[in-house]
Amino acid sequence: MPRLPRLTPDTAVGASRDLLADLVSRHGQIGDMVSTMAHSPAVLGGYFQLSRAMGRAKLDRKISERLSIAVQALQGCELCLDAHVSAARALGVDEEEIERAHAGTSADPAIAAIITLALQIYREPTSITDEQVIALRAHGYSDRAVADVVGVVALNILTGAFNLLAGLTPGAGLTAGSDTGA
Template sequence: MTRMPLIELDEASGTAQELLTQVKKGMGAVPNMTKAMANSPATLKGYLALSGALAGGVLGRKTQERLALNLAQANGCDYCLSAHTFTAPRVGLTEQDVLDARRGTAADAKSDAILKFAAAVLESRGAVSEQDIADLRTAGVSDEEMGEIVANIALNVFTNFFNRAADVEIDFPVVDSSAVTVS
C-alpha cells in the first residue's frame, strides 16, 4: 500500500491541480507516481521540468527507455520497471531489447556502451574512470550525449528512490525486478 496519499486530479487544488492537469494532458492519464508526487508540488514540478527538458534533448527515446529500464532493474524499482516495460514498445523497443536493457546490454555498440557507462556511473556514484569515458568516445558518444546520459541517470534514480520510499502502488502491468538475472 502506498505510504502517502495519492492526490486525485478532481480532489487536487492550486499548483498540484495545475501540474496533474498537465500530466493528464501529456500522458492521457495520471499515473500513481505523479499522484504521490503531488503531495509536494515542488517535487512534481521538478520531476516534470527535468523529464520535459530531457525529452527535448539529443538522446533518442529508445536510449532514454533503455536507461530507465536498466536503472529500474539495478535499483529494484518495480514501479518504474513496470511503467517503462509498458511504454517501451511505443518507442520501438522489442521484448528482447527490454530484457537486454534490464541486463545492461544492447545489440548495437553505442547503446551497449551507454548502458555500461550508466552502470559505471551508478556503481561509482559518478566517479567514473578514464577508461569509462574512452569507451563512450570509441562508441561515438558526444559530450552533449554524455551530459544527458548523466542527467537521465539522475532523473531515473530520483523516480526509482521516490517510488521505493513511497511504496507507490503499481498501476501498469506488474514487472518484477527479481525475475531477471543481471550479470
C-alpha cells in the same frame, strides 16, 4: 499498498493544486505517481521540469529506454520498470535487447558502453574514467549525449525512489503513464 494517498485538484493545496488542475485540464487525467507526488510541490515541480528537459535530450529514445530499464532493474521500482519495458517495446526494441538491458548490457557494443556508463553514474560515479568517455565518443556519442545520460539516470532515480517510498506498484489499481505520471 500505497503508503501515500493520491491527491486531486480538490484535495491538494497551494502550488500542487494548481499543477494538478492544469494537468487535468490539459490531459483529462493524471497518473498515480504524479497525483501522489503532489504531496510535495517541490518534488512534483522538479519532476515536471526534469522530465520536460529530458524530452529534449540527444540520446535516441530506444537507447534511453534501455538505460532506464537497466537503472530500474537495479533500483527495484517495478512500476517504472514495467513502464520502460512497455515504452521500449512500443519503440520496437526486441525482447532479447530488453532482457539484455535488464541485465545491464546490450549485444551492440556502443549501447552496452553507454548502459555501463549509466549504471556507473547510478552506482559509483567516481569510477568513470577519461578512457571510458573517449571510448563513448569513438562509438559516435556526442558530449551532449554523454552528458544526457546523467539526466536519464537522475530522472529514473527520482521516479523510482518516489514510487518505492510511496508504495506504488504495478497491479495495485495503479496506472503507469507518460510525462503526466509514470
